[in-house]
Each structure stands twice: as structure tokens, then as C-alpha cells.
Amino acid sequence: MKVMVVDDEKDVELLFRQYFRKEMQQEMIEFIFSFSGEDAIQSLHQMKQPPEVMVILSDINMPGMNGIELLQQVKKDFPAIKVSMITAYSNQYYDAAMEHGADDFYTKPLDFRALKQQILKG
Numbered sequence: 436m437k438v439m440v441v442d443d444e445k446d447v448e449l450l451f452r453q454y455f456r457k458e459m460q461q462e463m464i465e466f467i468f469s470f471s472g473e474d475a476i477q478s479l480h481q482m483k484q485p486p487e488v489m490v491i492l493s494d495i496n497m498p499g500m501n502g503i504e505l506l507q508q509v510k511k512d513f514p515a516i517k518v519s520m521i522t523a524y525s526n527q528y529y530d531a532a533m534e535h536g537a538d539d540f541y542t543k544p545l546d547f548r549a550l551k552q553q554i555l556k557g
């Protein structure tokens with residue numbers, strides 16, 4: 436399965452590569468990393484349509500397009516893609532995320548074990 440991770444903090448890519456090493460080696464999961472909402476939208480539009488990305492995990496606090504705006508855009512352009520939000524500020528954004536159709540909501544620091552179970556469950 437293809438999973439797109441969107442976060443302006445580049446360290447996040449390293450964390451995913453560490454925690455999902457086995458799944459990546461076994462080709463159970465393929466990750467695509469984007470460092471902004473604008474980048475993520477552009478990449479999705481450049482893929483063959485509909486994109487094979489099944490899940491987007493997006494940070495909320497990002498310069499430019501934030502995660503809630505990305506969520507709205509993806510749900511409009513690619514309604515089949517699940518979008519889960521990741522933030523360190525859960526109280527502030529939970530309602531907005533749910534209102535705009537977020538499929539899941541995770542808080543930082545990420546519990547990778549729980550996240551992995553959720554992703555592999557599909």
C-alpha cells in the first residue's frame with residue numbers, strides 16, 4: 436500500500452524509515468514523503484489517476500497550506516484517499532479535523548506501534 440506522509444519537519448521521514456523498516460523491505464508499505472501541503476497536492480495530481488496512495492498522514496502546523504486545508508483539498512480532489520491528521524496540538528484542531536472529514540487523528544510524539552497497527556489494518 437502507498438502511504439503519503441506530509442510534514443514540514445524533515446526528521447519525520449527518518450522516524451518513519453526506522454519504524455517501518457521491515458514493512459518497507461517486505462514491500463508491504465511504500466512511503467512517499469512531502470514537506471508541504473502544496474507539494475503533496477502537486478504530487479498527487481502528477482500521479483496517474485486515480486493515485487495509488489491510499490492513506491495520507493499529515494501534520495497540521497505547516498507554513499503555507501496547513502494540514503486542515505490539505506485535508507479539505509484532498510477530500511475534494513481525491514475522495515477515495517483516507518486522510519489522518521498528526522499534531523502536537525490536539526485540543527486546538529480536533530474539531531476542525533473531524534468537521535472536514537479526517538479519518539483518524541494522532542498526537543505527537545507519535546505512538547508508532549499504534550499507528551502501524553492502524554495503517555496495516557487498512
Ligand SMILES: [Mg+2]
Nearest residue numbers: 443494496497
Ligand atoms: Mg509542523
